[in-house]
Amino acid sequence: MFIRKLVASLIIAGVLSFQLVALASAKFSTGWYWPFMAYPMYSMPHYRGEVFVQHRIVGVPCAGGEQPREIGHADLGLKRFAYYDQLRRVAGPQSAARQDPSQLDGEVSAAARRELSLLMSHQLAEPYCRAQLWERSAALGEPLPADPPWKLLLEWNPAAHVGAGSST
Amino acid sequence: MEPRCARRSGLEHVRSLLRGLDRHFFAPASLTELAIVRIIVVGSQLLFFFPSLEVQLRLAAADATTFEPIPALKIMLLPLGGWGIRPDPTLLHAIWLAAIVAGVSAVVGLYTRPGLLVFAAANTTLVAHKYSYQDYHHPEGLMMLALWLLALSPAGAALSVDSLRERIRGSVRFMQFRSRTGADDLSPWARWPLRLMQWLFVLAYLSAGLSKLSNGGLDWFNGYTMSYYFLQDGLRNDIPLALYLHEQVALATMMSIVTVLFELTFALAILVPVLVWPYVLTGTLLHAGIFFTLGAPFFQFIALYTVFIESLRRPLARFRREPVVTEPWTVIYDGLCPLCIRSMVVLDAFDLRRRLRFVDLEREWPAATALAPQITPAEARHAMHVVGPNGTVYRGYFAFRELARVLPGMWPLLPLFHAPFADSLGPGIYSLVAENRGRAVCRAETCSTA
Numbered sequence: 067m068f069i070r071k072l073v074a075s076l077i078i079a080g081v082l083s084f085q086l087v088a089l090a091s092a093k094f095s096t097g098w099y100w101p102f103m104a105y106p107m108y109s110m111p112h113y114r115g116e117v118f119v120q121h122r123i124v125g126v127p128c129a130g131g132e133q134p135r136e137i138g139h140a141d142l143g144l145k146r147f148a149y150y151d152q153l154r155r156v157a158g159p160q161s162a163a164r165q166d167p168s169q170l171d172g173e174v175s176a177a178a179r180r181e182l183s184l185l186m187s188h189q190l191a192e193p194y195c196r197a198q199l200w201e202r203s204a205a206l207g208e209p210l211p212a213d214p215p216w217k218l219l220l221e222w223n224p225a226a227h228v229g230a231g232s233s234t
Numbered sequence: 235m236e237p238r239c240a241r242r243s244g245l246e247h248v249r250s251l252l253r254g255l256d257r258h259f260f261a262p263a264s265l266t267e268l269a270i271v272r273i274i275v276v277g278s279q280l281l282f283f284f285p286s287l288e289v290q291l292r293l294a295a296a297d298a299t300t301f302e303p304i305p306a307l308k309i310m311l312l313p314l315g316g317w318g319i320r321p322d323p324t325l326l327h328a329i330w331l332a333a334i335v336a337g338v339s340a341v342v343g344l345y346t347r348p349g350l351l352v353f354a355a356a357n358t359t360l361v362a363h364k365y366s367y368q369d370y371h372h373p374e375g376l377m378m379l380a381l382w383l384l385a386l387s388p389a390g391a392a393l394s395v396d397s398l399r400e401r402i403r404g405s406v407r408f409m410q411f412r413s414r415t416g417a418d419d420l421s422p423w424a425r426w427p428l429r430l431m432q433w434l435f436v437l438a439y440l441s442a443g444l445s446k447l448s449n450g451g452l453d454w455f456n457g458y459t460m461s462y463y464f465l466q467d468g469l470r471n472d473i474p475l476a477l478y479l480h481e482q483v484a485l486a487t488m489m490s491i492v493t494v495l496f497e498l499t500f501a502l503a504i505l506v507p508v509l510v511w512p513y514v515l516t517g518t519l520l521h522a523g524i525f526f527t528l529g530a531p532f533f534q535f536i537a538l539y540t541v542f543i544e545s546l547r548r549p550l551a552r553f554r555r556e557p558v559v560t561e562p563w564t565v566i567y568d569g570l571c572p573l574c575i576r577s578m579v580v581l582d583a584f585d586l587r588r589r590l591r592f593v594d595l596e597r598e599w600p601a602a603t604a605l606a607p608q609i610t611p612a613e614a615r616h617a618m619h620v621v622g623p624n625g626t627v628y629r630g631y632f633a634f635r636e637l638a639r640v641l642p643g644m645w646p647l648l649p650l651f652h653a654p655f656a657d658s659l660g661p662g663i664y665s666l667v668a669e670n671r672g673r674a675v676c677r678a679e680t681c682s683t684a
Contacts, residue, residue, distance in 0.1 A: 070423070071260060071422075074259070074260075074386075074423070074426050075259075077383075077386065077430075078259060078426060078429075078430050081379065081383075081430060081434070082430070082433060082434075082437070085434055085437045085438075086437065088437075088441070089437060089440065089441045089444070096370075097304070097365060097370030097371075098304055098305070099304075099305060099306075100304055100306055100361075100362065100365055100370055100375060101306065101358075101374070101375035101376070101378045101379055102375070103370075103372065103375055104441045104445065105372055105438050105439075105441040105442040105445065106441070106442070106445035106449070107372065107442070107445075107530070108446075108460075108463050108528075109442070109445035109446045109448075109449040109450065109454070110449050110450065110459075111449065111450030111451070111453035111454050111456070111459045112458050112459045112461070112462035112463075113453070113456065113458050113459075114456075114458050116458070116462060118462060118465050118466050118469065120469050120470060143296065143297070145367075145368065145369040148368075202469070204465055204469065206458050206461055206462055206465065206480075207458065207461075207483070209481070210465070210477060210480065210481060214469070
């Protein structure tokens with residue numbers, strides 16, 4: 067009975083300790099020590115006037131008569147948030163979002179566009195002759211239209227970018 | 235205070251704390267409630283949250299440069315091939331199938347502990363594999379810990395095939411059947427896994443609440459923070475409700491306050507048991523709301539609220555209707571017959587509402603005679619008899635048919651008993667079994683006339 071209680075107590079202490087460390091250590095917020103993890107979701111504050119921006123990529127196939135189609139994160143083999151981040155970098159200085167200085171750099175945007183073009187050529191079965199980056203935005207505290215309109219931000223030929231080199 | 239007195243006082247405090255912790259984690263608790271948690275948690279993981287084989291195989295085929303095994307995966311796969319190996323599709327398929335088999339075994343309680351261990355290990359491996367490609371999420375963490383804790387607990391000691399077999403074995407070995415009592419259901423080992431899960435809930439919610447405070451301070455409650463998340467996920471996931479709520483800033487402010495208060499004070503659900511229902515209901519609404527507005531599925535948390543089962547059931551007892559006091563149904567059985575003893579154990583297991591009374595005709599013949607004077611000892615030894623509350627006596631096959639009606643656990647058998655020709659064939663089959671069963675002539679302490 068004593069041994070069994072001791073083992074159970076050690077398990078309790080060990081599990082709670084791991085979880086307490088997960089609360090305190092930034093390392094645990096990366097999910098590396100799953101299932102012991104912190105839960106910081108939705109914890110960043112936001113303010114009136116802040117602009118939320120949404121992007122999407124539409125590809126126009128080279129084959130004549132094909133309809134343009136939206137290219138999602140799964141099509142490119144990207145995780146969802148990596149996909150959003152990639153498109154945000156491609157949008158760069160032209161985006162309506164409040165950007166950090168590095169994203170206002172046109173070179174960063176161009177490099178991101180090359181990366182995206184490479185991904186499209188590697189991951190998608192058919193070739194696309196045109197890629198379009200669309201954006202829509204909404205500001206906090208402002209009335210939101212029923213279906214916020216999309217705006218064409220950029221258009222380019224992915225094949226040309228692939229041929230121009232891929233390194234950032 | 236003198237140093238010696240201070241030391242003694244300090245020691246007393248420590249002893250008092252240890253006693254309190256001992257009671258908190260190891261006071262006797264219901265094995266049946268632990269078993270209910272086992273069935274609900276394992277059942278929900280099997281039915282609703284089970285890892286998708288398609289996703290596993292797709293990841294296994296992904297670019298090898300994206301594979302970064304997390305420690306949990308490395309540990310789980312170490313016995314199967316080495317540190318940091320990448321599982322191939324065949325291995326993943328085998329683990330996935332093993333998880334299903336083990337899960338079903340764990341739910342019905344057949345080889346419960348091995349089943350729970352394999353189920354926990356397989357699910358942990360599959361989810362850890364999913365999170366080894368530079369992406370991770372939160373809903374599964376607590377569920378995996380719960381599965382492991384159930385595997386280490388006596389979760390199979392009640393409501394299981396294992397417990398039934400154990401009771402049958404013991405009863406037949408000593409040739410004595412004893413009906414279950416409330417004391418049989420209590421164990422000092424039934425409480426700690428559920429308590430630990432409760433505290434893990436507290437720490438998870440605390441993490442969420444403290445993150446909001448440390449990252450945003452009071453700004454987190456400005457209404458625009460929650461409004462932003464409604465807007466973000468409403469547009470990304472096309473959720474009209476979220477887009478509507480994003481414009482209700484005052485409501486968003488209130489919801490922010492309620493959310494963080496809930497997260498920071500969840501410990502009260504443990505420390506003040508009367509508050510458990512408000513917290514569980516609020517949590518359920520919170521997680522349902524998060525799903526319907528932000529598209530974030532945390533349904534595992536709702537399923538895991540069953541770990542509060544003891545505190546959840548206590549207030550319900552007040553609302554339970556007082557059972558109408560009825561005479562029990564009396565089962566007269568042959569206590570020298572191993573098959574009969576097995577049958578009594580099974581009937582007792584199904585008798586959740588304690589409606590049956592058992593009379594061993596060899597040890598309690600006077601009681602049997604008083605209930606049914608028309609039965610002779612020879613008749614009683616030949617077939618099981620059931621005496622209803624109104625004095626009606628049922629014999630053999632018909633006794634079993636009547637019990638199937640009385641015991642809800644046996645209701646699935648009713649169609650068999652009322653199938654065409656059942657009343658013709660049933661007694662014949664019963665007689666065949668009764669005539670060929672073994673029978674011990676004497677017990678050690680008494681020898682009745684055979």
